[in-house]
Structures are given as C-alpha cells and as structure tokens.
Amino acid sequence: MATLRERVIAALTPYVGATVADTCVRGTALSIGKSADELNDSDLPALKSNVRRLLSPVAPSTVIDDLLAQIERGN
Amino acid sequence: MSAQTSAPRARGVITSGTYLTAGVLVALAAIFSFLSSQMYAGTLSDGAYTAAYWYGTLLQVLLASVVITVALKIGLNQRVGVQWLLVGSGVASYALGDIVWTVLDLHMGLDPYPSVADVFYVLQYGFFVAALVLAVRSYKDLTPVRTPIMIAALVGLVLTAAVLMFLLVPYIFPAGTAELGFWGLVVSTFYPLGDVLLIFSPALALSLVIRQLGAGRLGWPWWIVVVGAFVFALTDTAYSYADWAGSGLTATLEMGWVVANLLFAIAALVARDAYRVR
Numbered sequence: 001m002a003t004l005r006e007r008v009i010a011a012l013t014p015y016v017g018a019t020v021a022d023t024c025v026r027g028t029a030l031s032i033g034k035s036a037d038e039l040n041d042s043d044l045p046a047l048k049s050n051v052r053r054l055l056s057p058v059a060p061s062t063v064i065d066d067l068l069a070q071i072e073r074g075n
Numbered sequence: 076m077s078a079q080t081s082a083p084r085a086r087g088v089i090t091s092g093t094y095l096t097a098g099v100l101v102a103l104a105a106i107f108s109f110l111s112s113q114m115y116a117g118t119l120s121d122g123a124y125t126a127a128y129w130y131g132t133l134l135q136v137l138l139a140s141v142v143i144t145v146a147l148k149i150g151l152n153q154r155v156g157v158q159w160l161l162v163g164s165g166v167a168s169y170a171l172g173d174i175v176w177t178v179l180d181l182h183m184g185l186d187p188y189p190s191v192a193d194v195f196y197v198l199q200y201g202f203f204v205a206a207l208v209l210a211v212r213s214y215k216d217l218t219p220v221r222t223p224i225m226i227a228a229l230v231g232l233v234l235t236a237a238v239l240m241f242l243l244v245p246y247i248f249p250a251g252t253a254e255l256g257f258w259g260l261v262v263s264t265f266y267p268l269g270d271v272l273l274i275f276s277p278a279l280a281l282s283l284v285i286r287q288l289g290a291g292r293l294g295w296p297w298w299i300v301v302v303g304a305f306v307f308a309l310t311d312t313a314y315s316y317a318d319w320a321g322s323g324l325t326a327t328l329e330m331g332w333v334v335a336n337l338l339f340a341i342a343a344l345v346a347r348d349a350y351r352v353r
Contacts (some may be wrong), residue, residue: 058214
C-alpha cells in the first residue's frame with residue numbers, strides 16, 4: 001500500500017511535474033507540523049484542502065476534484 | 076520514482092481531435108502563406124487579390140474564435156478560464172484591427188498605418204499582458220516566481236535600452252511627426268516598447284515559471300503561448316523598423332502575425348486536453 005505522500009505525488013506529477021508535486025506535499029506537511037513521510041490518512045482533509053488551494057488558480061475544478069478523488073482512492 | 080508518478084507523454088493526453096484541428100489550422104495558414112507570397116509578387120488578379128486579402132483577415136477571426144471557444148468551455152467561473160479568455164480577447168482584438176485595416180486599405184484606399192486599426196492592435200497588448208501576468212501569478216503558491224520576474228524585468232530593461240539605441244533614437248525619433256505624423260510617431264514608439272515590456276518580458280517570466288513544472292501537462296499550453304508571444308514581439312518590432320525603412324509589410328512579416336496567433340490557437344486546443352479529466 002502506497003503512503004499518502006506517494007499517492008499525492010503520483011496523482012499530481014502528471015499535472016505539475018515531480019518537483020512541484022513533492023513541494024506541494026512537503027508544504028502541506030509543514031503546515032500541520034509534520035514531515036512529508038509522517039503524513040497519514042488522518043491528514044487527508046488538510047492535504048486535500050491545501051491541494052485545492054494550490055491548484056485552483058492553475059487548473060479547472062473538475063481536474064482538481066478528479067485528482068483529489070484519485071488521492072483518496074489511492075490510484 | 077515509480078512509472079505511476081512519471082510525467083505524461085503527449086500522445087496519451089493530446090486527443091486526435093486536437094491533432095486534426097491543429098492540422099487544419101496549420102494547413103489554412105500554409106495556404107495563406109502561399110497566397111500572401113503571390114499578393115506581394117503582384118501575380119494575382121484584382122478579384123483574387125481581394126479574396127486572398129480577406130482570407131488572411133478571416134483566418135485571424137477563426138484563430139480568435141478557437142481560443143475564445145476553449146476559454147468559454149473551460150468556464151469563466153474558473154480562474155484558468157479567465158486567463159484563456161484574455162488570450163482569446165488579445166487575438167480577437169488583433170482580428171478586429173485586421174478587419175479595420177483591410178477595409179481601410181482594400182476598400183477605401185486609405186493608408187491604414189496609423190489608423191483606427193491601431194486602437195485594436197494596442198488593445199491586444201493590454202489583453203496579452205493581463206493574461207501573461209495572471210498566468211505567472213497563478214503559480215505563485217506552487218513555485219517561486221520572484222526570481223523569474225526579476226530576471227525577466229532585467230532582460231526587459233536591457234532590451235528596452237537596445238530598442239531605444241538601435242531603433243527609436245536613430246530611426247523613429249528623428250523621423251518625428253514631420254515624417255510619421257503625430258499618431259504615427261506614437262504607435263511606432265509604442266509597438267517596439269510594448270513588444271519588449273508588455274509581451275516579451277512577461278512571456279519570459281512565464282517561461283521561467285512553467286519551466287519548474289518540468290513535463291507537467293499544465294505547463295504545455297503555456298509553453299506554446301510563450302513561443303507565440305516571442306514570434307509576435309519579433310514580428311512587430313521588425314515591422315516598426317520596416318515601416319521606417321520604407322519597405323513596409325512583406326509576406327514574411329504577414330506570416331509572423333499569422334504564426335503567432337496560430338500558436339495561441341493551438342495552445343488553447345492543447346489546454347483543453349491538458350485540463351481534461353482522465
């Protein structure tokens with residue numbers, strides 16, 4: 001089972017590239033006082049909220065909804 | 076990193092509809108290139124010349140409508156939709172300018188430079204700079220944008236100095252209102268400076284920002300916009316010089332603007348695919 005960090009990076013990379021996807025996860029983790037590797041499913045709401053905030057200026061909401069669903073499903 | 080996290084290949088994202096539409100637009104532009112060369116060679120009859128002239132003008136309208144249609148499909152309630160509407164409005168302003176230019180030049184026998192057409196051409200800069208600045212700003216929480224903006228501003232200042240030294244001071248300013256007329260002097264000064272400060276520099280900043288996305292598909296359409304902006308700026312600056320030099324428009328210059336707007340239309344088509352939910 002992939003970690004939350006891996007799931008988020010896997011979902012975001014095709015859209016924003018690996019570096020920005022990783023930065024996105026790290027930034028979220030920092031904002032809740034954790035490291036990226038410590039993120040778990042209980043952090044999903046905070047992570048989803050942050051991903052939506054970061055992507056809403058650069059992608060339509062349909063894409064963001066789909067990405068968040070992917071992250072939640074883990075595929 | 077697993078294959079699952081790798082960036083997408085264009086083949087998997089860009090649809091056959093986009094390849095087909097882009098191919099048709101490129102073919103239409105290629106036809107104009109041929110017609111334009113014949114127009115400037117003086118080999119066309121009056122009727123064929125008029126038809127070829129309007130063909131080029133209506134091609135710009137088609138390119139504008141492609142970008143605006145994509146923007147409306149993305150949705151104006153989406154911030155990225157507004158960015159594309161601004162790009163489309165820029166191309167539409169250019170197309171409106173071309174319609175006015177065509178009527179003045181072809182049907183009224185008036186010198187269209189400078190003229191009311193320039194109002195629309197100048198408006199285009201406003202739309203493009205707004206689109207480019209919004210696009211850069213939209214990435215500010217995802218990637219560092221300050222350094223790209225500073226680099227682009229620095230390059231813009233250097234190029235502005237170059238435009239002043241090599242174009243405006245030696246050629247345009249001495250010609251003055253006596254040779255160019257008041258509005259001629261205004262637009263001949265505005266275009267090269269606008270090309271550097273309002274088109275080239277913001278486009279450079281955008282390219283440095285989206286470069287950080289690597290192969291991420293959200294950057295693809297903006298890369299094409301950046302190339303279109305560079306082609307537009309180069310063509311426009313060349314025209315300012317050509318107008319002063321007395322050679323005026325050429326088939327190559329005409330194609331520069333067509334290629335720039337063609338690239339904006341293709342960028343919008345690519346954006347439509349990049350934003351599509353898989």
